[in-house]
Amino acid sequence: MDKNTINITIINRNGESQTYEAPTDMNMNLMEFCKAVELPVKGECGGMAMCATCQVYIESDHQLPPQNDAELDMLDQAFFVEPNSRLGCQLFLSNELDGLIVRLAPETE
Secondary structure (H helix, E strand, O other): OOEEEEEEEEOOOOOOOEEEEEEOOOEEEHHHHHHHHHOOOOOOOOOOOOOOOEEEEEEEOOOOOOOOHHHHHHHHHOOOOOOEEEEEEEEOHHHHHOOEEEEEEOOOO
16 A cells, blocks of 8 residues: 555445545545445535535544534434534545544435
């Protein structure tokens, strides 16, 4: 693994986990990465923190960047929100996220 990749473990909606190597040099967020590896994450608003279809649960003890007002407002209206909920579109892949473990939130339909 080079300095421009990190390992992220994603637990799908069936409870199956897979670890991926994710690039940190493409300014990609977690929602975009999930879509790139063909996980069933919609990201309907394109990463604007306006839909919550990329909600994930943080399962590891990482120090994450604080939530901005748009993310907090969206999670306030979303379904299946837990204390460890974050919007994948607001988590940009960086070296600080190496080893991150997330679980996909249930779909809202």
